[in-house]
Amino acid sequence: MFLELFFKLRKAEVPVSITEYLTLLEGLDKNLAGYSVDDFYHFARLSLVKDERFYDRFDVIFGEHFQGIKAALDEIFGEIPEEWLRKQAELFLSKEEMEQIEAMGGWDELMETLKKRLEEQKDRHQGGNKMIGTAGRSPFGAQGYNPEGVRIGQEKSRHRRAVKVWDKREYKNLDDSVELGTRNIKMALRKLRKFARQGAAEELDLDGTISSTARNAGLLDIKMVPERHNAIKVLLMFDIGGSMDDHVKLCEELFSATKTEFKHLEYFYFHNFLYEGLWKDNRRRHADKTPTMDVMHKYGSDYKLIFVGDATMSPYEITYAGGSVEHWNEEAGAVWLQRLLDVYPHAVWLNPEPEVRWERTPSIKITKELMSDRMYPLTISGLDEAIKELLKRTH
Amino acid sequence: MTQSRFTGTDSYVATDDLTMAVNAALTLERPLLIKGEPGTGKTQLAEEVAKALDTNLIQWHIKSTTKAHQGLYEYDAVSRLRDSQLGDEKVHDIANYIVKGKLWEAFESDKRSVLLIDEIDKADIEFPNDLLQELDKMEFHVYETKQVIAARQRPLVIITSNNEKELPDAFLRRCFFHYISFPDTSTMEQIVNVHFPSLKKDLLSEALKVFFDVREVPGLKKKPSTSELLDWIKLLLAEDIPAEELHGDDPRKAIPKLHGALLKNEQDVHLFERLVFLNRKKSAQGNVDPR
Numbered sequence A: 001m002f003l004e005l006f007f008k009l010r011k012a013e014v015p016v017s018i019t020e021y022l023t024l025l026e027g028l029d030k031n032l033a034g035y036s037v038d039d040f041y042h043f044a045r046l047s048l049v050k051d052e053r054f055y056d057r058f059d060v061i062f063g064e065h066f067q068g069i070k071a072a073l074d075e076i077f078g079e080i081p082e083e084w085l086r087k088q089a090e091l092f093l094s095k096e097e098m099e100q101i102e103a104m105g106g107w108d109e110l111m112e113t114l115k116k117r118l119e120e121q122k123d124r125h126q127g128g129n130k131m132i133g134t135a136g137r138s139p140f141g142a143q144g145y146n147p148e149g150v151r152i153g154q155e156k157s158r159h160r161r162a163v164k165v166w167d168k169r170e171y172k173n174l175d176d177s178v179e180l181g182t183r184n185i186k187m188a189l190r191k192l193r194k195f196a197r198q199g200a201a202e203e204l205d206l207d208g209t210i211s212s213t214a215r216n217a218g219l220l221d222i223k224m225v226p227e228r229h230n231a232i233k234v235l236l237m238f239d240i241g242g243s244m245d246d247h248v249k250l251c252e253e254l255f256s257a258t259k260t261e262f263k264h265l266e267y268f269y270f271h272n273f274l275y276e277g278l279w280k281d282n283r284r285r286h287a288d289k290t291p292t293m294d295v296m297h298k299y300g301s302d303y304k305l306i307f308v309g310d311a312t313m314s315p316y317e318i319t320y321a322g323g324s325v326e327h328w329n330e331e332a333g334a335v336w337l338q339r340l341l342d343v344y345p346h347a348v349w350l351n352p353e354p355e356v357r358w359e360r361t362p363s364i365k366i367t368k369e370l371m372s373d374r375m376y377p378l379t380i381s382g383l384d385e386a387i388k389e390l391l392k393r394t395h
Numbered sequence B: 001m002t003q004s005r006f007t008g009t010d011s012y013v014a015t016d017d018l019t020m021a022v023n024a025a026l027t028l029e030r031p032l033l034i035k036g037e038p039g040t041g042k043t044q045l046a047e048e049v050a051k052a053l054d055t056n057l058i059q060w061h062i063k064s065t066t067k068a069h070q071g072l073y074e075y076d077a078v079s080r081l082r083d084s085q086l087g088d089e090k091v092h093d094i095a096n097y098i099v100k101g102k103l104w105e106a107f108e109s110d111k112r113s114v115l116l117i118d119e120i121d122k123a124d125i126e127f128p129n130d131l132l133q134e135l136d137k138m139e140f141h142v143y144e145t146k147q148v149i150a151a152r153q154r155p156l157v158i159i160t161s162n163n164e165k166e167l168p169d170a171f172l173r174r175c176f177f178h179y180i181s182f183p184d185t186s187t188m189e190q191i192v193n194v195h196f197p198s199l200k201k202d203l204l205s206e207a208l209k210v211f212f213d214v215r216e217v218p219g220l221k222k223k224p225s226t227s228e229l230l231d232w233i234k235l236l237l238a239e240d241i242p243a244e245e246l247h248g249d250d251p252r253k254a255i256p257k258l259h260g261a262l263l264k265n266e267q268d269v270h271l272f273e274r275l276v277f278l279n280r281k282k283s284a285q286g287n288v289d290p291r
């Protein structure tokens, strides 16, 4: 039964491993999950899910799974009214029996036992069970029971728990798989971090030198360590044009998560395409414009330039003066892109649009050409390729 | 030793799922990783658990420069060098220069202690992996003195993270994970009660209303957290501000008293004031026109 839950979770791409599953069993063995479904829910989530982004998916799957168990139980208990159950429950299992069952195998075992008892009972009392119409409720709902005795039908807790915890879907907004996919993001971050660490320069390790000199009885022994933050400088330009709405948050997250890893990382925003101005702060993009010229002067050509944008627009916005949808541009976008590329020999364009669409979208084709083909999809392998390109020596 | 359970304390409100997390970590002796928005009581949890279990709390606050081995021990070679220059006798025993780290401290404790590794995400990304062995086995080797330090009682390890960095999978697999979600109104009420037991009911409910409203303001850089709420209430009490003054009914008074305590970021304060201002203008026009 638990194994099924485990596989359902894996199928939904919640990364659970055998280690976690064994922990779950160990906990059940030690009675951690008590005998209430709520406890079981909390404990299963605690041991199986290691990231709040998966909480919602867990809730959905747990709900389905639990629904299944409930249905199975209903088949057995279906006809037994709760009133009757309540009175009988204490008779079925004594305190000693509870403890025994606990030792035997916990929740599963308890259900088995109760099932058997109830079936025996059902035969004996046939007919009489149907008189009260509250059929179809499992004794293992929110009420559960605890080792001190069966407490089926506790009014208070039943009302409080009318909505199952997992049905509330409290964690819905923490799941980010809607876009790039959580797994991708994780991998992508790893790639970027590796990128950040590449080519790290050595610096004098003062502590190391002192300590090894000391160990060396005072003879100088110089130690070097890789610099914590490497020397790679990155200039990021984000498209925040309308068609990017679906991607922008994700892209920003991706890069801001790695921000601390880079010593020099500069952000700028653009709208659809590159023109004479860029923005530092998206919300004030009509006020605080930074001339693109200034950016090119300020950040040396040793910066690696990364554009992130879907390059999806009308071709006029790239090829014509005055083609921009937001303002009057004196010079065509293509001219500005070329200027940037002239200053920054290491440049790539990351495109969150699926690669299959590139051929069919003229503006993407044009942009890719302007980039001399250095456009990569925002996927793991795309990032890999892009990073490789950025690390190439200039000839 | 008696098996102790954690159910929250009189100064800390623990929800059912959090209680479960702590007790599971105690029973199965696994580290407990706690995440959650700032101010959701992650750090305080460790203090409260130690208090509830009547044991000592060993706190290891992680910085970006913290290295895993510092939690075990450090060899103070510089002192040794100095002593050798001064001809101090101590210099001959290397053990005099081994400085115990937090894990060591926790391992030495006779009673099961609580070890807090606070803000693990501040450290280098390799940091958690570097501690895997030690946390698994609860022992480590001191190379200089050839000792093995093993835990007398496996400490309860509580680790907090603010999500600045991803933690490695191998590390996550070994932990229990709990995400403290932002308290709902009734939990928040309990939390405030714990801090201000004699707070008047109407002031509490008005304050909470304002607080949750402010959190809803779109585009805030930093939403006010429990800490800000508590600070704010303290100010309201100090200034003796009555509940009525927090009413949002009158648009001219819509900016709550001392809102600077809730919003610490200057940009947020401006944004908020602008919004209130716009609302006021709108409702003022609405009031004049129809009549």
Ligand SMILES: Nc1ncnc2c1ncn2[C@@H]1O[C@H](COP(=O)(O)OP(=O)(O)OP(=O)(O)O)[C@@H](O)[C@H]1O
Pocket (backbone or CB within 6 Å): B011, B012, B013, B014, B036, B037, B038, B039, B040, B041, B042, B043, B044, B045, B162, B191, B194, B226, B227, B230
């Ligand atoms: N459940 C709670 N019960 C009682 N007090 C709480 C609770 N949650 C938060 N607080 C109070 O809120 C304040 C912040 O708590 P704490 O410093 O533990 O948060 P944190 O999650 O560690 O924050 P950060 O991420 O900023 O380190 C403290 O004053 C604490 O007393």
Ligand SMILES: [Mg+2]
Pocket (backbone or CB within 6 Å): B042, B043, B044, B118, B160
């Ligand atoms: Mg903290």
